[in-house]
Amino acid sequence: MSITLLARKQVQALTPYQSARRIGGHGHIWLNANEAADSGEYQLDCSRLNRYPECQPPHVVNAYAAYAGVSAEQLLVTRGGDEGIELLIRTFCEPGQDNIVICSPTYGMYAISAETNGVGIIDVPLNNQRQPDFDGIIAKLNNTKIVFLCSPNNPTGDLVDSTGLRRLLDAAKGRALVVVDEAYIEFCPEFTQADLLDDYPQLVLIRTLSKAFGLAGLRCGFTIANPEVIGLLLKVIPPYPIPEPVAQIAAQALSDTGLATMRARVADINQLKVTLTEQLRQHPQVQEVFAPNGNYVLVRFSQGAALFARMAKAGIILRDFASRPGLADCIRITIGTQTEMDAVLDVLQQEQ
Incomplete structure (x- = not known):
């Protein structure tokens, strides 16, 4: 008898939450988990x-x-x-x-x-x-x-x-x-x-x-x-x-x-977000930029799957939300560093 059959029925039928880390990927620019680009330094006793x-x-x-x-x-x-x-x-x-x-x-x-x-x-x-x-x-x-x-x-x-x-x-x-x-x-x-x-x-x-x-x-x-x-x-x-x-x-x-460090980080992220959002809204492949209130932007592209694949090929890992109701061709981009945002825009400018 399979050990699985001993588990609760709810667990047997459960599909685990597909976190960004669990989905994984291969790349060098990780913009799929809404993580900050830095953590600061701390001391331990x-x-x-x-x-x-x-x-x-x-x-x-x-x-x-x-x-x-x-x-x-x-x-x-x-x-x-x-x-x-x-x-x-x-x-x-x-x-x-x-x-x-x-x-x-x-x-x-x-x-x-x-x-x-x-x-x-x-x-x-x-x-x-x-x-x-x-x-x-x-x-x-x-x-x-x-x-x-x-x-x-x-x-x-x-x-x-x-x-x-x-x-x-x-x-x-x-x-x-x-x-x-x-x-x-x-x-x-x-x-x-x-x-x-x-x-x-x-x-x-x-x-x-x-x-x-x-x-x-x-x-x-x-x-x-x-x-x-x-x-x-x-x-x-x-x-x-x-x-x-x-x-x-x-x-x-x-x-x-620590609070001062956090607020400085937020100010930097929000400024990068404003710049990225403005540039995305002017791009012909972008159909919609959703409300930019977090440390990320959700973007609807004309061909989301193709763009996601191009980003992955360039080593940029984003989060694809196309399978969610109402979010066809939508990709979420975490706000990273200036260099990382420039890399995203560079791939976006490339010919398909």
Whole structure:
């Protein structure tokens, strides 16, 4: 008998999330995972590695709470934003009974985490303006425990409309959580929904050090929510989620010096993004440049597959989204260095 048959049926049928690293590729310019071009330098004190780490290291919690403008009681440190997503589903959704709502096209881990935990998925696709269909979502709340929204949305880059979000939050009161994934919010911080937290205890935000802080390899994220929500998540999170080296580096990244480094990186990326976007919009092979609010741009080309292959041949690894509904011929380009952006434009200028 195959060992596979011993696994849960949901796992047997599951298609794993195809992360950029899992897809892989061969090249020397990696612009497929929305990673920063640098990480900065950090120091490690190894004197406590013989001890188990604290579940929620206070120096990290307090530093991020101060940065985000919330209280420490509203914060949970997790292994990347992905663990926060997983914990919310495991804490609030009954397997085989409850559902989550997603708004495709969007980040794939919401659905993967739900599938893994035997939780149903209701897809209410984005509307023609690439906004959540708030009426459609509200109509599904009787069968829903969590609504996942991504702002800026990965991969389209669009921001959630605040008026529609407030209407959804009013409708979800006492019925469901509304989770706004703000993994890329540092690139447009004026659009955070953090100011709604005090008025809406059903609102949850997901944050990370992976993008603007340049620490994707650290796997450090944050869930920001009402203290009651945080208390419930603490019942489910493993006892030692944040390794000591992770806590040390995270605290350094959240220091005054670390924050200044992050903001300088964001300014550089945003400027490169503006320049790249302007050049792409003038190119005859480009049909559409989507909302440039993250550290990436999604671009619809006249012949996306051919362009993707040309980039790969030149050693430039991008992310192809052509298989997603409504994203035919669309390719996502991470904003890298000036040299890397020039390489992308050079290939684009070549004859097909």
